[in-house]
Amino acid sequence: MAENILEIKHLVAGYETRLGSLLAVDDLSFSLAKGEFIGIAGESGCGKSTLAYAIMSLLEDNGMIFSGEINFKGKNLVGLKKADLKKMRWDQMSMVFQSAMNALNPVLKISDQLVDVMQAHQKGISVKKARQKAAEMLELVDIPVDRLDAYPHQLSGGMKQRVMIAMAMILNPDLIIMDEPTTALDVVVQRNIIKKIEELRIKFDFSVIFITHDLSLLVEISDRLAIMYAGKIIEFGQAQRIYEQPEHPYTKGLMNSFPPLLGDLEEFGGIPGKPPDLLKPPAGCRFYPRCEKRMDICHQKMPDLINTGQERQTACYLYQGGHK
Ligand SMILES: Nc1ncnc2c1ncn2[C@@H]1O[C@H](COP(=O)(O)OP(=O)(O)OP(=O)(O)O)[C@@H](O)[C@H]1O
Ligand SMILES: [Mg+2]
Secondary structure, eight states: OOOOOEEEEEOOOOEEETTTEEEEEEEEEEEEEETTTTEOOTTSSSSHHHHHHHHHHHOOOEEEEEEEEEETTTTEEETTOOOHHHHBBTTEEEEEEETHHHHHHHOOOHHHHHHHHHHHTTTTHHHHHHHHHHHHHHHHHHHHGTTTOOOOOOOOOOHHHHHOOOOOOOOOOSSEEEEEETTTTTTHHHHHHHHHHHHHHHHHHHHEHHHHHHSHHHHOOSSEEEETTTTTEEEEEEEEHHSSSOSHHHHHHTTTSSSSSSSSOOOOOSSOOOOOOOTTSSOOOGGGGOTTOGGGGGGTTTOOEEEEEETEOOOOGGGGGGGO
């Protein structure tokens, strides 16, 4: 078994709001092995970005980690000084943001933005060397070197996204978190970028946490999948096995919510209703109000995420002595 690069234990994170504390990530635990690709899927508002920002220590001002541990390369990041965390960002772990296309500074050339990241972390590196590295990175993501001095608005959406991926990789981090990096792009560009990420990951052996609401996309590229619902992981395991045999009724619903990327456009439905308000989540299983298979016990107590098979975990009473 490869060593774990990231071990998250009982993480609780969220936001202080006028109406009280909102727990967008509520008692989440999982680990990521070196070189592994974990996909995180779930509907809008289930806490995916909050998890990503918590790991990166980039939560907004009203955001905070309430409890738990984020062990990265054996060191708990929760409670570390801001300056120490800042040193690690880009260098050891980096992120491609949900709105990556807008994350580039519109008034700076691509070259300057890449050079800035390098100079901030590698003291004393010359502009010439940094530019050379920037050009190499662009080449890796299939952007012609003559675009090095382009401004963001001179690039297509897909190119900007690839610049962000180049920037995330430029300091050779161990972990890259990608938060919906391809959602705004058309399917062909999306697939090209996914292929590129996969190729680069194999070449440079970084670990990836890839977040999207599009489960069908994740199944193809992830080693393991975490399905999130209302701040909780409700199913976790090998991507292919979850795809072939989803256990949690929410996972099944999510699977039917998207047309497959390949093959026939089968009939696809959706899950009626919407996720709960995280300021006042329902008692018991948070999916209870929308679940077709709900039983009496489900609204009494949240089911634990328990092993239901080989390296497979599901939080559902159907798999805890209940009937399937
Ligand atoms: N700054 C904030 N203050 C208060 N609540 C917030 C803040 N940011 C996010 N939230 C709330 O936290 C919950 C989780 O949001 P988050 O952005 O993590 O979800 P997500 O799964 O990434 O959704 P999406 O797929 O739409 O990106 C939501 O209920 C959201 O409204
Ligand atoms: Mg998000």
